[in-house]
Each structure stands twice: as structure tokens, then as C-alpha cells.
Amino acid sequence: MREKISLYEKAMNASYDPIFIADKNGYGIKMNEAYTRVTGITEDQLIGRHLKEVVKKGIISESVSLKVLKEKKRVTIIQHVNGKELLVTGNPIFDENRDVSHVVTNLRDISTLKNLEKELNRTKELAEKYLQELKAYQKKEDVIHHEGVIANSSQMLNVIHLAQKIAPFNSTVLLLGESGVGKEVIANLIQKLSNRSDKPFIKVNCAAIPKELIESELFGYEKGAFTGADSRGRPGLFEQAHTGTIFLDEIGEMPLQLQGKLLRVLQEFEVTRIGGRRTMKIDVRIISATNKDLESLVKQGEFREDLYYRLNIIPIKIPPLRERQEDIPLLANYFLDIANKKYHLNKQLTDDALLAMKTYLWPGNVREMQNLIERLVIITESDYIHSSHLSFSNPTVSESHPIQKTMKEVIQDIEREMILKAISKYKTTRKAAEILGISQSALVKKMQRLGI
Numbered sequence: 001m002r003e004k005i006s007l008y009e010k011a012m013n014a015s016y017d018p019i020f021i022a023d024k025n026g027y028g029i030k031m032n033e034a035y036t037r038v039t040g041i042t043e044d045q046l047i048g049r050h051l052k053e054v055v056k057k058g059i060i061s062e063s064v065s066l067k068v069l070k071e072k073k074r075v076t077i078i079q080h081v082n083g084k085e086l087l088v089t090g091n092p093i094f095d096e097n098r099d100v101s102h103v104v105t106n107l108r109d110i111s112t113l114k115n116l117e118k119e120l121n122r123t124k125e126l127a128e129k130y131l132q133e134l135k136a137y138q139k140k141e142d143v144i145h146h147e148g149v150i151a152n153s154s155q156m157l158n159v160i161h162l163a164q165k166i167a168p169f170n171s172t173v174l175l176l177g178e179s180g181v182g183k184e185v186i187a188n189l190i191q192k193l194s195n196r197s198d199k200p201f202i203k204v205n206c207a208a209i210p211k212e213l214i215e216s217e218l219f220g221y222e223k224g225a226f227t228g229a230d231s232r233g234r235p236g237l238f239e240q241a242h243t244g245t246i247f248l249d250e251i252g253e254m255p256l257q258l259q260g261k262l263l264r265v266l267q268e269f270e271v272t273r274i275g276g277r278r279t280m281k282i283d284v285r286i287i288s289a290t291n292k293d294l295e296s297l298v299k300q301g302e303f304r305e306d307l308y309y310r311l312n313i314i315p316i317k318i319p320p321l322r323e324r325q326e327d328i329p330l331l332a333n334y335f336l337d338i339a340n341k342k343y344h345l346n347k348q349l350t351d352d353a354l355l356a357m358k359t360y361l362w363p364g365n366v367r368e369m370q371n372l373i374e375r376l377v378i379i380t381e382s383d384y385i386h387s388s389h390l391s392f393s394n395p396t397v398s399e400s401h402p403i404q405k406t407m408k409e410v411i412q413d414i415e416r417e418m419i420l421k422a423i424s425k426y427k428t429t430r431k432a433a434e435i436l437g438i439s440q441s442a443l444v445k446k447m448q449r450l451g452i
Contacts, residue, residue: 016260018107022065024100026051038109040082064090065103072100078110085111113306120309149182149189150334153324159186159316166314167193172266174251174311175289177318180367183289186318187247196285199244202237207250215258221274238271238282245285251311252292252303259304266310286311321362321369328358328369335370339377342424347377349385356387378417416450419443423452 012019018035022028028046036042041059051063061080068075068090079088087108095101151157166173167190175183184203191201209217220236238246248254254262265271266286270279288311297303321328332349340346362368376385422432433443446452 016264020046020065020105020107022051022069022103022105024069024102026063026066026069028054029102035107038107039084039086064088064105068092068103069100079107084109085114108306113309117309120312149185150330151324151327152330153319153326155319155324156327159318160189162316163190164193166190168195170285172285172311172313173287174294174313174315175287175318176315177289177291178320178365179291180365181318181320182366183291183318184247184249186316187249187287187289190287191245191247194245194285196244200241201245201247202241203247203249204237205249207253211255214255215261216274218258219261219271219273222276233273236271236273238265238284239280241284242282243284245287248286248288250290251288252290252294252297254303256302256304259307263304263307263310266307321365322360325358329354331366331369332357332373335373336377339374342374343377343420345377345383347380347383347385350387352387353385353390356390356392360390360392375417378420412450415446416452419447419450419452 012030012032013034015032015034018038019030019032020028020035021030027048027050029048031043031046045059046054051060051066054060055063055066059081062077064075064077064079067077069092072092074089074091076087076089079086087110088105090103090105092100093102093104149156149160151160163186173187173190175186177183187203191197204218206214216234216236218236218238220234220239223233265282265284268279269283270281272279294303294308294312298305298308321331332354336347336349357369364371372390376389380389418436419432422435423429426432426435429443429447430440433440436443438446
């Protein structure tokens with residue numbers, strides 16, 4: 001029984017949010033460390049004292065616990081404590097007779113949220129001012145090709161100039177846009193132009209790390225923290241990014257239970273390893289990115305509002321490719337040059353192919369285009385890539401458009417493409433064969449038959 005009580009106490013104190021518990025008679029019986037941190041109220045002011053007395057002494061403005069005991073349902077109020085404005089929710093716990101036996105209270109410091117909202121509005125106004133300044137001197141015929149960023153459209157030129165403007169500062173940046181628009185490219189640009197360009201640049205895909213591992217990956221752990229942990233312990237990615245920059249891609253996938261710990265990093269710039277007691281100060285610039293609507297996730301209760309405000313200091317929205325058609329020919333030829341050099345070829349895009357690309361909607365954006373260009377360079381037999389080679393512009397097969405290739409030839413084309421990609425990426429026939437799911441000898445035979 002003592003072990004269970006000890007566990008409950010540790011669990012309460014591990015919570016980043018303040019928790020207070022009152023009994024059915026209105027006396028305070030338990031509070032966690034976060035309650036004192038947020039309110040400044042100590043245990044001797046609340047524990048063992050009746051909440052009417054606490055209100056009468058002015059320690060708190062009013063008691064949500066007393067309201068819950070009276071109304072026998074969840075109650076939320078605004079409470080003023082030591083100059084702070086708190087959003088307080090009391091939740092009743094019922095016994096077997098449906099009487100309230102305890103009230104559990106959670107607090108949220110909304111005075112901090114209001115300050116963050118004001119800060120967000122100020123930075124949005126500043127960002128809008130930057131954009132208006134850029135429009136004043138920007139020329140339509142400008143073409144930027146810098147650190148892998150290629151642009152001719154006014155929309156992307158605005159994004160690039162804004163990135164250049166904010167790069168020297170350490171403000172937190174949130175990159176917004178659909179999948180494949182180039183959020184990581186803009187993050188690279190900001191890091192390259194910052195005063196941290198020669199410092200660590202740690203990239204984290206929050207969606208790619210299993211939920212059960214993401215906490216240890218980000219914050220590290222001490223030796224013996226859990227079964228299977230490295231006996232020497234391990235620094236987290238935030239520690240590894242110290243003095244540099246960390247890029248949190250797909251931040252919308254961050255598990256809700258870890259968002260509070262991430263918020264503490266942004267607020268205090270300190271981390272605590274799993275199983276550790278010592279907090280470590282870190283100096284890190286944070287760039288995050290998402291293809292999700294974080295405001296909607298906040299309303300749905302799937303993303304913390306205070307964390308959203310902390311991440312959204314300088315938002316940069318990257319437009320989809322279909323909204324910047326001027327960039328399509330530039331990007332297509334850029335990726336064509338890369339693929340030609342990679343495979344030692346000299347393919348060219350015809351005018352009708354570029355025109356077809358400009359009229360396509362590109363649901364996968366720039367990433368889709370890059371993959372398409374590489375595929376066309378590999379499988380197109382002619383040195384010229386026409387619109388007829390594009391899958392989205394090919395006519396439906398009919399009597400007026402007979403099949404040009406046999407099934408065997410189509411299968412050979414697919415095999416050739418897969419083998420070339422595997423060899424290019426993994427360098428050896430042994431590893432390529434393993435990835436392709438065939439034996440090394442079978443792969444060598446196929447390469448000989450396909451003339452690779």
C-alpha cells in the first residue's frame with residue numbers, strides 16, 4: 001500500500017500542470033510541486049485548511065472545489081492568485097453512493113497565454129511589415145537560386161526574403177505548408193544564413209520516431225532509466241543541438257503527453273533526462289514545421305494552446321506548387337540537371353512537357369516533381385522527354401491510341417528503374433539485392449539481361 005501511495009505522489013509531482021485535491025468537507029489534502037511553482041502558494045497555506053478560510057484570507061480569490069461540492073459536477077472558473085490570472089477546472093470524484101468524495105483541480109496560467117498572444121500579434125504585424133517592404137522593391141523577373149532554393153514567383157520570393165530577414169535572429173520559427181512544398185529546404189536556408197551556421201543542426205521527424213521512443217530521443221536518459229537503456233545513459237537531441245539549431249519536422253504529430261515537456265524547453269531552455277534529477281541549460285534555436293492546421297488541433301484538444309503560441313512566434317507559410325506556376329520550369333530543369341549528373345545522361349525536357357507540367361496540380365508538390373523527373377530520366381529511352389511520357393498527360397488507351405509496349409517490356413522498364421535506384425542508393429549488388437528481396441546472383445543476372 002505504501003508503494004502505491006509513493007507511486008501516486010511521484011506521478012503527481014511528475015505532472016507539469018498544477019494539481020490540487022480537496023476532500024468532501026472542503027479541506028485541502030494534497031497538491032503537487034507544480035502548483036507551488038505556478039501559484040506561489042505553499043502546502044502550509046492549503047493543506048489541512050478549509051477552503052472558506054483560504055478564500056477569506058485572500059490566498060485565492062474563490063474556490064472551485066467548493067463550487068464542485070455544491071453543484072456536484074465539473075466547474076471551471078477564472079481565479080486570481082498572487083497577481084496571476086488562472087483558468088481553474090475542478091473535477092468531482094464520486095463514491096459508490098454517487099456522493100462527491102474528493103475534488104481534483106487543474107490550473108492553467110492564462111496570463112502567460114495572453115502575453116504570448118500579444119507577442120504573436122506583434123510579430124505577425126512585424127512579418128506583414130517585412131512583406132510589404134519586400135513588395136515595394138521586389139522585381140518580377142528576379143530569380144533566386146540560393147542554398148537549394150529556386151524561385152521566380154512573387155509568392156516564393158516573399159518566403160525567401162522573409163527567411164533571410166529573420167535568419168540572423170534567434171526567434172522561434174514555424175514553417176507551414178502542404179507535404180512536399182520544401183519546408184526543410186527553407187529550414188536549411190535559415191540555418192545557413194544564421195550566426196549558428198557552423199554549429200550543430202539537428203533534424204527530427206516527429207512522425208518517424210515511435211511514440212514510445214520519442215521522449216528518450218528528444219530529452220535523453222540516465223543509465224538504468226528503463227529496461228534496455230544504455231548503461232552509460234544517452235544525451236537527447238536537444239542536448240546534441242546545444243549552441244546550434246534543432247528542426248522539429250511534423251511537429252503536429254508530437255504526442256500530447258510530451259507537449260508539456262517540450263513547452264518547458266521553450267520557456268526555460270532547460271532539459272531533464274528520463275530518470276534524472278539534474279536540469280541542464282541549453283542554448284538552442286528551434287525551427288518547427290507542419291502540414292497540419294495547428295489552430296484546429298488546438299480547438300480539438302489535440303495540441304496545447306500555450307505550446308502553439310510558443311512555436312508560432314514567426315510563422316512562414318510556403319505556398320503549394322500549383323500556386324506558383326512560374327517556378328515549375330525552373331524546378332523541373334534543376335531536378336533534370338541533378339538526375340542527368342547522377343546517371344551520366346543528357347536528357348532534355350521539351351516545351352510541350354513543360355507546358356503539361358505547368359497545367360498539372362501537383363498534389364505532392366516539389367517532392368512529387370523531383371521523383372517524377374528522376375523516374376523519367378531513368379525510363380525514357382529517348383534523350384527528349386515529351387508530354388506523352390508524363391503519366392498525368394497520357395491519353396486513355398483506346399483504339400485510337402493503341403498500346404505502344406508489350407506487358408513484358410513494361411515489366412522490364414519497372415525492373416530496370418527499381419534496380420537502378422537500388423544500386424544508386426546502396427552502391428553494392430549485395431545490399432541492393434537484399435532491399436529488392438531477391439538473391440545477389442538473381443540480381444546480377446537481371447542486370448546483365450537488362451543491359452545495366
